[in-house]
Amino acid sequence: EPEVTQTxxxxxxxxxxxxxxxxxxxxxxxxxxxxxQILGQKVEFLVSFYNNEISEKSEIFDDQFSVERPDxxxxxxxxxxxxxxxxxxxxxxxxxxxxxxxxQYFGPGTRLTVT
Amino acid sequence: EDKVVQSPLSLVxxxxxxxxxxxxxEVTNFRSLLWYKQEKKAPTFLFMLTSSGxxxxxxxxxxxxxxKELFSILNITATQTGDSAVYLCAVxxxxxxxxxxxxxxxxxxxx
Numbered sequence: 389e390p391e392v393t394q395t396x397x398x399x400x401x402x403x404x405x406x407x408x409x410x411x412x413x414x415x416x417x418x419x420x421x422x423x424x425q426i427l428g429q430k431v432e433f434l435v436s437f438y439n440n441e442i443s444e445k446s447e448i449f450d451d452q453f454s455v456e457r458p459d460x461x462x463x464x465x466x467x468x469x470x471x472x473x474x475x476x477x478x479x480x481x482x483x484x485x486x487x488x489x490x491x492q493y494f495g496p497g498t499r500l501t502v503t
Numbered sequence: 504e505d506k507v508v509q510s511p512l513s514l515v516x517x518x519x520x521x522x523x524x525x526x527x528x529e530v531t532n533f534r535s536l537l538w539y540k541q542e543k544k545a546p547t548f549l550f551m552l553t554s555s556g557x558x559x560x561x562x563x564x565x566x567x568x569x570x571k572e573l574f575s576i577l578n579i580t581a582t583q584t585g586d587s588a589v590y591l592c593a594v595x596x597x598x599x600x601x602x603x604x605x606x607x608x609x610x611x612x613x614x
Contacts, residue, residue, distance in 0.1 A: 392545075419600060421600075421601070421602075423602075430604050430605065430606050430607070431546065431591065431593075431602075431604040432604070433601040433602060433603065436600060436601060443600075444600070444601055446601070477544070479545060479546070483600070490534065490535050490551060490553075490595060490600065491537070491548055491551050492537070492548070492600075492602060493548055494539075494545040494546045494547070494548075495545055496544045496545045497544045497545055
């Protein structure tokens, strides 16, 4: 069964450094998402992406965040200058445009630790 | 602001018990409600509900939505230790497709 994949599974970085989290959505899906989950808290929406542009973003998704689809398969989240409070599990999700259209499928996540 | 409230937050049962997990919501322009199971990492999709009164079923799990009273329940019958997980409820709107999640219910099934 097709699935969303994410790399790396765990990333440790120092405050102020840039990180790029990578995702490969399910191959025929066209809507892509990033969510994050701070330890012990709810899963929170960050951004959605469709047709090579951001379609929706939350108040969390400020100027230090950016997303890109650099090629036909990858979808990336860049955090320009990491802060301690960016430490969280980051999930990528995708959904299709036909059949089970509104079902979002999540990847295994990248645990980001900012020290 | 969209709101999803799950109850109970935590539940401990014995294998073979039946459990009911609750999810109530407030959302502008509701489109759908989704249930996920989260074990160690990624939320795994269980059900999506869009219409009231139609039960969705998968093995020992079933779920139903009440759009008038704005809630959903997830039932698990004959629980097994492998059902131990956090069960997440999320809602989406007709405008945009972001999911708003509840806090989750931590279910522990003891042998």
